[in-house]
Amino acid sequence: MTRLARGVLLVGGVLSVVAGCGADGPGPEVCRDVRTGPPCTKLSGFGLFRRPEAQEPAEGVWPFEPNSALFSDYTLKYRFLYLPPGTQAQYSEDEGFALPEGTILAKTFAYPLDARRPTEGIRLLETRLLIHRPEGWVALPYVWDEAQQDAVLRPVGTTIDVSWIHTDGQRREINYVVPNTNQCKECHEDSRKVLGTIGVKARHLNRDYPYPWGSENQLAAWTRLGLLRGAPPPEAAPRLPVWDDPRTGSQEQRARAWLEINCAHCHSPTGSARTSGLDLLYAQQRGYDIGVCKPPVAAGRGSGGRRYNIVPGRPDESILVFRIESTVPDIMMPETGRRLPHTEGIALVRAWIESMPGTCP
Amino acid sequence: MRCFSLALVVLLLPLAGCEEEGVLRPGANDHETLQQALLAAQPGDVIQLGEGTFRLQRGLSLTVSRVTLRGRGPQATVLSFRGQTEGSQGLLVKADEFLLEDLGVEDTAGDAVKVEGGKGVTFRRVRVEWTRGPSPDNGAYGLYPVQCERVLIEDCAVSGASDAGIYVGQSDTIIVRRNRAERNVAGIEIENSKNADVHDNILTGNTGGILVFDLPGLQVKGGRHVRVYNNQVHDNNEDNFAPPGNIVGQVPRGTGMFVMANDHVEVFGNTLRNNRTVSLAVISYLVTGLPIEDPAYDPYPESIYIHDNTFEGGGDSPDPTRQLSLAIGIYLRPIPDVIYDGLVDPKKLREGRLPDELRLCIRNNRRIGGTFGFANIDAANLPSGMPRISRDLGPHDCAHPPLSAVSIPGVGP
Incomplete structure (x- = not known):
């Protein structure tokens, strides 16, 4: 067997231990023993x-x-x-x-x-x-x-x-x-x-x-x-708002809920975007950590020429909005999992930033 | 064993047609060929790529440790991402003991090769290029290890990056040597990292040659223990083409080297020639004018030692489009070889001056065709319009103990 073929065989191996496939082929009972089966x-x-x-x-x-x-x-x-x-x-x-x-x-x-x-x-x-x-x-x-x-x-x-x-x-x-x-x-x-x-x-x-x-x-x-x-x-028990149901939370709360579920799997202190210093977990209270007046770190052209991740009152100057609106591979956020912009979610995030008080230097 | 054989059939199909055993070749569906191999890799595997151009519209990723990806040479084996439609890197690696060598990576939409959180990263004879030349539409970083340990980057060539050609961020124990970085915004950037040796590199035609930065707001900060030596840093006069908003967007064209906010940096044996804004500047993060909302961050460069470097030309035509060159050079023509912003941490002053171990020391540098020049631009008083610029090297006539060499197990000189 070629080295490559062995490697490919082990694609199965990565995901399983190659053992335990019943002679009768995969039936519900066999494959449900997912702990040891292939x-x-x-x-x-x-x-x-x-x-x-x-x-x-x-x-x-x-x-x-x-x-x-x-x-x-x-x-x-x-x-x-x-x-x-x-x-x-x-x-x-x-x-x-x-x-x-x-x-x-x-x-x-x-x-x-x-x-x-x-x-x-x-x-x-x-x-x-x-x-x-x-x-x-x-x-x-x-x-x-x-x-x-x-x-x-x-x-x-x-x-x-x-x-x-x-x-x-x-x-x-x-x-x-x-x-x-x-x-x-x-x-x-x-x-x-x-x-x-x-x-x-x-x-x-x-x-x-x-x-x-x-x-x-x-x-x-x-x-x-x-x-x-x-x-x-x-x-x-804690409960996040439903982002598109105003009965479940304020505009800010719903925008933050949308950001958590769409972004915080990477943008958290332990997620893969931890290197950016941006934390979009719902529980994060510090404005800077969620991007308010935070300059980009390694955004490249993802910055869109904008200076800060979120500029209060100015969605069109906020990098975060630029990136959730984009469909260009190295600009768009999230990086994977979508090809289209989420028009309704973007509108919510824009409205929240619009209503945010304060300015950046 | 129906399940087993079915798995074989399903998984082997896309790989039919390999001639030489174990070598992947360009074909009809290069993304699937390469991604399949990266998914199938086992620790210890070497994935060999044959000659030719692999055409990739989607990013690749690897999560298996101890894998080598090896081509037949930086010109012979090419991963071309021209027209990439998915993925913000060419290759994303989240694994330890990764080795990439002898291939070229071209025209990625975003970063070329990013390694995240890897212990043991080697790039050797890798060429990264954006073939249209400098453009803000190029990807940000060429070779991009971040939050890594034990990073070796040698004999690579990177050009066209709209941020840094070689960028090592938030990492520890780093050797960057014998590389060539050309026509990037920054040639080499060592950011929020410690224990780095950057030597025998050639930096030319970039906006700025070498940047040693420490920035606020990141998980890993406190960049320190960086030796920058025996590099050729010349003619880095490309217009800054970074997309605005990025920190490197502030770098004036014609910058040889910036040391910003790092501590314990030793710069020696370098040749800095014809960098038309400034050859070498030691500055605090405060001169960027950006807000600092990070109480744990230290914006001041301390314990910096600049010695035995050779300067030639340069400083004669500062980039008028960048705030930073105005700050550096507003009262000076030509701009002297080494510029210091003079900003110090008031909390650390003893009797009005920095303790010896924190000072900027400058000794034994020479200038071809003239006298070595220095200026403390007194940035604290720049806003008032009355800075007390000092060209006196006396306060900096001192030496720090040499920093120890970085050693990576298994890596020779």
């Missing part, structure tokens, strides 16, 4: 869905939703949690919940055929899995087939040409990028090179979800179902 090459091997085309989960697979979501080119996203039988997540007030080995987090990206009627047909693009194994979390992208019956593992990612009818009735087209496993790490890995979850935190999950049995707070439901231990009543 990665299923097909998503169906995990048995996560009863009706994949409708993203209807199998028993023991729990859908959830964050208060504010990362913008991903207007895709619809379906998120699921699977915990091995008899295990629980451990609540944390600020950090990601501790999840046991064998946990699977799944996130499916899809476009509605017509965004004005999203329930009347969707096209599944990819499902990203985070699997907690003894050696840590691994990230696996699966790309859906044309027939929407199954998805195939693509560690190297891919691009997909998609079109859909947007909420304004216009047809939109995009060359959608499925990330490779390294790109998963760009957001999910911290300064210790430890892969982790982003959304599975109290402040993101503390909201109601429309379960089949009715609407219920997710933290309360997880606790009641035995999925989560240690959580206080929802009123006592």
